[in-house]
Amino acid sequence: MSSFIEQEEQYLLSKIKECGYELDDVTLNVSSRPEYGDYQFNGAMTMAKKYGKNPREIATEIVECIKKDNKYQDINIAGPGFINITFSDKSLIDHVNELNKNINLNYENDNPKTIFLDYGGANVAKALHVGHLRSANIGEALKRLSSSLNNKTIADAHLGDFGRPIGLVMLEIKKRHPNLPYFDKTFTGEYPKTSPVTNEDLMEIYPYASAKAKEDEQYMEEARLMTALFQDGDKGLMALWHHIMNVSKTDIKRIYDRLNTTFEVWEGESDGNKYIPEMIAYLEKQNIIKESEGAKVIEVAKEDDDHEVPPLLLIKSNGSASYETTDLACIWERMKKWHPDEIWYLTDVRQALHFEQVFRAAKISKIVDDETKLLFIPFGTMNGADGKPFKTRDGGVMTLESLLDIAKEECEHKILPNIQGEEREKIADIVSVAAVKYADLIPYRLTDYNFDHVKFSDLQGKTGPYLLYSTIRMKSLLNKATEAKIKFSKYITINNKIDRDIIICLLNLRNVLLKSFNSKSLNDITEYLYKITNLYNNLYANNRILTEENKDIQESWLLLTKVIYENNLKLLNILGIDIPEKM
RNA sequence: GCGCUCAUAGCUCAAUUGGAUAGAGCAUUUGACUACGGAUCAAAAGGUUUGGGGUUCGACUCCCUAUGGGCGCACCA
Numbered sequence: 001m002s003s004f005i006e007q008e009e010q011y012l013l014s015k016i017k018e019c020g021y022e023l024d025d026v027t028l029n030v031s032s033r034p035e036y037g038d039y040q041f042n043g044a045m046t047m048a049k050k051y052g053k054n055p056r057e058i059a060t061e062i063v064e065c066i067k068k069d070n071k072y073q074d075i076n077i078a079g080p081g082f083i084n085i086t087f088s089d090k091s092l093i094d095h096v097n098e099l100n101k102n103i104n105l106n107y108e109n110d111n112p113k114t115i116f117l118d119y120g121g122a123n124v125a126k127a128l129h130v131g132h133l134r135s136a137n138i139g140e141a142l143k144r145l146s147s148s149l150n151n152k153t154i155a156d157a158h159l160g161d162f163g164r165p166i167g168l169v170m171l172e173i174k175k176r177h178p179n180l181p182y183f184d185k186t187f188t189g190e191y192p193k194t195s196p197v198t199n200e201d202l203m204e205i206y207p208y209a210s211a212k213a214k215e216d217e218q219y220m221e222e223a224r225l226m227t228a229l230f231q232d233g234d235k236g237l238m239a240l241w242h243h244i245m246n247v248s249k250t251d252i253k254r255i256y257d258r259l260n261t262t263f264e265v266w267e268g269e270s271d272g273n274k275y276i277p278e279m280i281a282y283l284e285k286q287n288i289i290k291e292s293e294g295a296k297v298i299e300v301a302k303e304d305d306d307h308e309v310p311p312l313l314l315i316k317s318n319g320s321a322s323y324e325t326t327d328l329a330c331i332w333e334r335m336k337k338w339h340p341d342e343i344w345y346l347t348d349v350r351q352a353l354h355f356e357q358v359f360r361a362a363k364i365s366k367i368v369d370d371e372t373k374l375l376f377i378p379f380g381t382m383n384g385a386d387g388k389p390f391k392t393r394d395g396g397v398m399t400l401e402s403l404l405d406i407a408k409e410e411c412e413h414k415i416l417p418n419i420q421g422e423e424r425e426k427i428a429d430i431v432s433v434a435a436v437k438y439a440d441l442i443p444y445r446l447t448d449y450n451f452d453h454v455k456f457s458d459l460q461g462k463t464g465p466y467l468l469y470s471t472i473r474m475k476s477l478l479n480k481a482t483e484a485k486i487k488f489s490k491y492i493t494i495n496n497k498i499d500r501d502i503i504i505c506l507l508n509l510r511n512v513l514l515k516s517f518n519s520k521s522l523n524d525i526t527e528y529l530y531k532i533t534n535l536y537n538n539l540y541a542n543n544r545i546l547t548e549e550n551k552d553i554q555e556s557w558l559l560l561t562k563v564i565y566e567n568n569l570k571l572l573n574i575l576g577i578d579i580p581e582k583m
Numbered sequence: 584g585c586g587c588u589c590a591u592a593g594c595u596c597a598a599u600u601g602g603a604u605a606g607a608g609c610a611u612u613u614g615a616c617u618a619c620g621g622a623u624c625a626a627a628a629g630g631u632u633u634g635g636g637g638u639u640c641g642a643c644u645c646c647c648u649a650u651g652g653g654c655g656c657a658c659c660a
Contacts, residue, residue, distance in 0.1 A: 033603055042602055045640080055640080079603050080640060123660080163660055269660085295658060307586050308656080316658035323660050352587070353655060380589090381653080414622075442608095443596060446588085448653075450595065455609070459622045462596090462608045466622085473620055480619060519599070527597070527607080534607095534624095541616090541624040582620085 003106045003510035004095045005039075008085075012041060012066075019061045021047055028085070030508050037074060037084030038504050044081035055081030089494050092503045096491040099506065100559060103566045106510040109150040116340035117143050118330075120157035120256075120263060121347065124248040125169045125202045128255050128400040130390045130451075131348065134379050136261040137440045137576065139346040141522045142377070144574045149517060154338055159252070159268035161245060162326065165206065167227025169244065170237060171219070172209040173197060174226070182236040191236070195243035199251045202244065228320065231273075255401055259433060260576040272330035276321050279332045279367070280314070286365050289314060300360035312357040327358045331374070332367050342373040344520075349378035349446065377520045380448040382440070387450050403451075408432040410457040411465065415583055427580045432457065434464030434577045438526060441575055445521035462530050467572065468579055470533045473540070474565040480546060481558050488558035495553045498539045502560060505532045509567070522575060529571050536564050 002010075009026045016023050023043065031040045044062065048055035059081040066075055074086035099105055119139020122128050139155065147153045173196065174183050180196055181187040197205070213220040230237040249266065256262070283289055289296050294317035301309045313322045321329075334343060345355055355376040362368040384390040392398050412428040419427060439456035443449040459465045481488065494500050509528065516524040539557070548554040572579055 082603065310657060313657040350654060469622060477619055538624065546619045
């Protein structure tokens with residue numbers, strides 16, 4: 001059983017073939033001119049080009065053929081060859097009843113894939129900052145969308161748990177506590193069970209060490225040595241590393257939890273790094289490694305490139321692995337461990353060239369076979385309300401947590417006054433996360449946008465809180481109806497134009513989901529949620545459902561409310577937005 | 584220097600497989616209603632889609648060009 005629109009598209013396709021035309025598929029879109037019909041088909045114009053015929057002529061043939069079936073309330077041709085279809089009320093009513101029976105009707109998928117997603121990238125020993133917001137929101141929503149469409153999904157937090165930052169932190173810990181056993185090469189006893197540093201310590205140590213290394217060459221050199229020692233697997237440093245990891249991971253997880261962001265796998269760069277020797281040996285066999293300026297590289301440029309793609313730096317001239325190599329090794333590991341059909345990377349658009357190099361190297365070396373898709377899914381930058389990079393008042397980097405706190409405070413004083421204490425806290429959390437997430441997902445993925453917590457937290461307008469409020473109100477209405485023992489098990493009659501518009505909008509869900517999935521951007525879904533909620537609020541505001549005397553109309557309205565309510569819950573869930581009982 | 588990317592209403596954003604009259608929200612102006620959660624609903628006004636050229640039945644969308652933003656160009660991750 002496929003969705004309503006897909007059935008109609010199949011029907012149309014068969015009719016077009018009956019008329020003697022070849023076509024791969026048919027797409028029906030919501031009409032941009034509702035006065036002509038509910039949905040429109042634009043294919044006659046494209047077919048005209050292919051067959052060298054007048055588009056109106058083709059459209060007429062098709063429409064004449066369809067008219068014989070007497071299926072639609074109306075079908076007509078307008079302009080150069082737009083075919084407009086108006087569905088019969090009966091078919092719309094049937095569809096609402098189908099949806100009521102199975103709210104998942106629009107989520108079917110004949111070709112499920114295993115998709116591995118990388119949208120974490122949190123750095124150990126560093127606080128999550130505003131730059132991590134978008135990858136978390138978009139990545140989580142894409143994962144939920146993919147699995148709603150019955151794909152198998154695996155998300156990896158992909159922690160930045162390797163490289164110089166860790167070396168810097170270790171060096172600074174050593175400077176402050178030189179007597180700790182981790183730094184004593186002669187130490188043979190058991191290392192302490194508890195961490196020598198707290199997360200608060202780490203939050204202060206890394207920025208300090210990082211700044212110091214920039215101006216103090218001596219310090220930087222020590223950090224390099226420390227990094228090398230640690231990456232070579234020094235026993236004491238590994239013990240210290242585990243402490244740092246545990247402390248830091250706990251805190252990172254706490255913030256991700258707050259954002260409803262979940263990972264099936266908590267691996268990191270270090271996990272991929274284990275495979276580097278094995279991978280290098282493989283690459284050497286492939287005979288694709290070249291020497292260049294004392295380093296080892298893989299050429300990834302192609303003859304027909306329209307822009308320059310520099311070689312991938314595999315081994316630095318000092319013998320250590322580069323960032324590219326780590327990512328390549330992670331792909332190596334993921335292919336072996338998870339056998340994904342697709343791997344998706346969500347990062348800031350600035351890393352475009354880096355991933356182009358890595359993906360090319362993965363394909364050239366056959367680490368990834370031809371069938372497996374490597375997808376770079378970049379996103380635009382979030383700036384402050386003034387359009388400039390988002391900073392704290394004193395010019396520092398804003399942490400993700402403080403950003404959430406700002407939004408929470410804004411939302412908190414809009415919650416009903418009779419809700420108090422712990423419950424109020426909890427609801428403020430849910431509402432503010434809804435505000436932040438919804439706002440983050442409204443713009444097209446690649447658009448840079450401005451974060452304005454006052455605007456996003458507003459209860460009026462296209463905001464998360466508006467959607468939550470409206471959806472809670474639907475539930476409240478349904479509860480009242482149930483208490484009053486009013487039944488609503490069937491959709492019976494379309495009462496007015498608003499009801500009809502709502503159903504037409506419901507029909508479009510399948511297209512919206514697929515469009516969003518294909519473009520890897522959630523803006524179609526956020527837009528759709530606002531649209532249908534707003535349409536419903538129109539119905540709500542203009543009618544008294546609970547006191548309606550015509551029982552058929554009342555039951556139809558209540559059932560429609562239920563379908564929209566359930567639909568909204570599902571879509572909000574895909575966006576990673578929770579909904580409270582009240583607010 | 585080379586390359587990528589963006590420019591749409593006063594503001595923030597849609598329209599991204601080329602489709603009919605470029606849509607929303609906010610702000611502004613006006614209206615509805617003792618109201619099932621008014622924390623609502625509706626209407627009006629607001630546009631030379633940065634400028635210029637091209638491609639075609641049709642261009643915000645594709646191509647060229649100018650201007651102005653953002654970003655990237657191997658041994659940081």
